[in-house]
Amino acid sequence: MSDRPQNDAANGSGPTSLQTRLNPIASALTGDGTPRWQRFLLLGLLALAIVLPFLVGSNRWITLMTVVVIYVVLASGLNIVVGFTGLLDLGYVAFYAIGAYYTAIIFNQVLKVRFGVDIDAYWWLTWVNFLVGGLMAAIAGVLIGYPTLRVRGDYLAIMTLGFGEIIRIIANNWVGLTRGPSGIPGVPKPEFFPLGIPGIPKSVFSGFVFTSQISLYFLGLALALISLWCISRIVRSRIGRAWTAIREDEVAAEAMGIHTSRYKLLSYATGAFFAGAMGVFFGHYLNYISPSSFMLMESFLILSLVVLGGMGNIAGPVLGAVIWVGLQEWLRDFPFVQAHPEVRGIALGLILVLLMVFRPQGLLGSVRVKLEMHPQSKTEADHERQVWSDVGN
């Protein structure tokens, strides 16, 4: 069986090959079209993600890995909008904030403060909140995406940038709802097996609360796996192919009968959903929410992870998140970096510019994205000579 590196995830609708049957887990995670080595990379990372917490056991490592898992989901969600649909979303962290604030407000501001309910009795709401928080973020995504449909896609960048700031301004100023800059403490920890398992006495499981770092980490990992599985299926479906068509040529896509407005809105909503759901996790994970977790820089960081790993590629954002968080942790011990925290921002900016100019498909780029991003690979001299094709639209 030969490898099929040309296909990317959005294109993988061919017949199931032998190797796909041989590694069903990887194919479930990434889809048929992902090159084999990338699937094994993902499998390797997954194995590491499961085994490593037991090997190292230190809380610092587990916290670090939880951070990676959160960024994996955020970057994968943003990848739907930026990588697969080709639209720039610069306020992605706002959807994350919506999810986090939603669950914190429901538990603390509404149930506890308003109704005086013992929130520990309603811990099962957490599980509902993953969905509702995601849906609220999705609705917000549609609402801010809608005005940009009549103009070109790049207005979305400005709209989302502004929306991200507005959400933060509201979180800072609507003190009655969000407690302003001081944030909302005491978001409860989730519990496991809310309804028990039939046939097994409820008392065996219902007492399991996610209090230890390691149990929360595995909850996050499970959410990440579910998200990756969903995303890889969506982008291989008819919807995903429509998104890719919009990315490649919006006018042609429309001519082929794709309702571009509808699919763009669907893309914003889907991307936002995963951020919202992960925001709910973040709220329960930290037990504390404040506007300072949702700065603009976070949105840029998530975008950089997608670009670094490879846009339009399921494995890309995962690798991007692992590399970036790892790199940051490694750099943390250098005195120079400690004295100059802005080095981090300089690195982010450089990553974005250099990758766009020299390797727009990212580290794990698909050939398709590469061809799209640099349509004519010409030498610099050709560029100068052929002025008019250089400036042609």
Place this chain on the structure above:
Amino acid sequence: MSELGQQLVNGLMIGCLYALIAVGYTMVYGIIELINFAFGELFMFGAFITIMMMSDEMSLFGQTVGMPGLNFFIAILIAMVVVGVMGVVIERLAYRPLRNAPRLAALISAIGVSILLQNVAQSIFGSQQVPFPDIPLFTTAEGAPKAFEVASIQITYFQVFVVVVTVIAMLLLNLYVKRTRMGRAMRASAQDKSTSALMGVNVNKVIALTFLIGSAMGALAGGLYGGVYHAAWPLMGFNPGLKAFIAAVLGGIGNIPGAFLGGLLLGVIEALASAYLPMGSQYRDAFAFVILILILSFKPSGLLGSTVSQKA
């Protein structure tokens, strides 16, 4: 009545600064259809370089370095030239290689440049506010701004200066684009780059010039903004940059008088809204986006713009 007048004066002045930055956005977007996020950061560099040129010494990279201590007017001109060149260099390195690529690539590159410049500024000038030196012409001996009163509205000389400079700059720019050969080349390139190139227009040169002018205007706005708020800081460019883009959209993107009108309107609306709406001052930065949503919903071509075609 006098409070209303005061808000109008303040709004008008901020609006002028938005308009100056909006020129860059509108000209660049008009020709290469790129939202150059970096204009906000170039604006910030304009303020810092003006301060640098005016001071006797300044702390750079944590080291105190001697500075020329020039007059404000010369300092701001130097800032315009330096930042203009920065704009051209950015275009050459970060945008020109991507001219054939999808817009997403150039947009991501633009946001990268913006993040990069912001953090480089933090690295050079520190993350704290750097005070703006007093300008003798506009400051009394006690250090207070010179002002006069019309119908119990306080107007400082510096505010008048900002408005006058903006109006002159706008008029000159409009004349340049309408009357000169290069201006005609710009308008031609905005309509159709390939055909202009066939007619002998050096489109790359036109685009570089557009970046030069846009960045210099941004630097001018930055120097003035620093003078108004008596400080410069690395993140100062973010909000004015965004709002200037919104001003450009409001006036009609690609249209220089539109950028002026959009900037003034945005400044005035923002000043009035933050003064008279409940909680207005806290939500000051949100109004611009409400305006953007309204304009995109009802008149996407902007107030003075012609119809925007959805070119792919």
